[in-house]
Amino acid sequence: MLETFSKLMEYCTYCPRLCQSACPVAMTEGNESFSPWGLMQTLNQLRKGEIPLDSELAALSYKCLTCKACTTQCEHGNEIPPVLHEVRKEAVARELAPPEISGFLNKFHKHNNPFSKDLLQKLKNILPSKYFDMNPQTIYYPSCTTIAKCPEVVHDTFELFEKLKIDFVGVYPEAIQCCGYPLISGGMEYDFIDLAEVNFHALKKYKTIVSGSPACVYTLRETYKKYDFGLPGKVVTINEFLEPYLHNINYRLKKSMRTKLMYHDPCYLSRYLNEVSLPRELIAHVSGYQPMEFFDHGECTHCSGQGGCYSITSKEASDEIARRRLEEVVEKKVQTLVTQCPSCVHKFRKNSERLVVKDLISYLNDSIEGVKE
Numbered sequence: 001m002l003e004t005f006s007k008l009m010e011y012c013t014y015c016p017r018l019c020q021s022a023c024p025v026a027m028t029e030g031n032e033s034f035s036p037w038g039l040m041q042t043l044n045q046l047r048k049g050e051i052p053l054d055s056e057l058a059a060l061s062y063k064c065l066t067c068k069a070c071t072t073q074c075e076h077g078n079e080i081p082p083v084l085h086e087v088r089k090e091a092v093a094r095e096l097a098p099p100e101i102s103g104f105l106n107k108f109h110k111h112n113n114p115f116s117k118d119l120l121q122k123l124k125n126i127l128p129s130k131y132f133d134m135n136p137q138t139i140y141y142p143s144c145t146t147i148a149k150c151p152e153v154v155h156d157t158f159e160l161f162e163k164l165k166i167d168f169v170g171v172y173p174e175a176i177q178c179c180g181y182p183l184i185s186g187g188m189e190y191d192f193i194d195l196a197e198v199n200f201h202a203l204k205k206y207k208t209i210v211s212g213s214p215a216c217v218y219t220l221r222e223t224y225k226k227y228d229f230g231l232p233g234k235v236v237t238i239n240e241f242l243e244p245y246l247h248n249i250n251y252r253l254k255k256s257m258r259t260k261l262m263y264h265d266p267c268y269l270s271r272y273l274n275e276v277s278l279p280r281e282l283i284a285h286v287s288g289y290q291p292m293e294f295f296d297h298g299e300c301t302h303c304s305g306q307g308g309c310y311s312i313t314s315k316e317a318s319d320e321i322a323r324r325r326l327e328e329v330v331e332k333k334v335q336t337l338v339t340q341c342p343s344c345v346h347k348f349r350k351n352s353e354r355l356v357v358k359d360l361i362s363y364l365n366d367s368i369e370g371v372k373e
């Protein structure tokens with residue numbers, strides 16, 4: 001099961017734990033066994049057959065946000081999440097995964113999303129019917145978490161399209177509104193394959209798929225390929241899609257939006273999709289200012305605590321990770337935090353009462369009045 005990772009694991013075994021301080025799980029839980037080094041020590045023993053895969057070891061494999069912060073600190077570029085995914089898949093297949101994971105799966109199966117809700121109906125309550133009836137070549141894929149937890153982003157995206165005179169984008173109109181990221185992340189591989197196959201047949205007719213959820217873009221663009229469901233059309237982030245319009249169209253800006261703000265890089269946008277400068281450029285373009293930075297930003301960003309099913313199996317610690325991240329915003333006396341991932345928006349809102357947490361698209365929409373005629 002883990003033989004393909006033997007070299008990586010040996011590097012970790014003899015490493016002086018260079019990435020330990022970058023790991024939010026190890027630092028927050030204060031347990032070296034949960035650090036990348038600690039995880040690889042134990043899983044190397046599993047690889048060599050010195051210890052069995054039991055429920056305790058299965059639970060250990062969920063002590064990771066899959067944030068890849070360790071990779072940026074590692075001189076070998078070691079990627080820890082794929083190792084843990086292998087163990088999670090095996091744990092799920094052998095029914096050894098933590099009970100929270102099987103509970104999650106039961107909930108997921110009710111409406112094919114993690115929220116057990118009819119999200120297509122909710123989407124229809126957010127947007128006018130014209131966006132569902134268009135038969136377009138370009139589609140906006142909202143993401144289940146955006147519809148469930150920050151629906152204003154869907155509304156703001158289409159309002160911004162209207163302001164910029166972008167009239168050819170429809171909304172994804174299918175009953176399944178989840179790309180399957182939570183399934184594959186949690187090791188539920190067979191369920192992911194079933195879902196990805198259905199989504200693939202629904203999505204393959206579009207020339208361009210636009211999403212404001214970095215985890216969805218990565219899953220649809222990269223993970224689907226690994227399972228032979230590579231989509232023929234382009235899958236792009238909302239920033240990639242909007243950039244030419246925002247730079248080339250002459251529009252009016254609201255001056256009142258020039259407030260002090262910080263930008264948080266989501267792990268999937270900065271480290272998985274390498275999109276670091278574009279969000280900052282867009283903020284500067286509409287406000288005239290660069291956003292204030294966290295000490296750990298760009299490709300060295302810290303996770304909000306919501307990633308990789310960690311919030312399902314380690315709820316309290318995952319909230320504590322978010323609160324620690326937000327301490328810096330309070331210290332810098334900033335009242336607006338802008339980011340671009342529905343999981344980060346939800347996590348930060350949940351863990352801060354007084355902070356204004358906005359998705360970048362909502363910020364852009366609030367900043368732009370309309371196109372100059």
Ligand code: SF4
Pocket residue numbers: 011012013015016017018019020036037040070071073074075076077078080
């Ligand atoms: S991931 Fe890299 S830096 Fe971290 S313990 Fe392994 S070898 Fe060391």
Ligand code: SF4
Pocket residue numbers: 022023024025026035036063064065066067068069070071080081
């Ligand atoms: S991916 Fe993130 S949470 Fe997982 S071991 Fe690396 S730093 Fe820690």
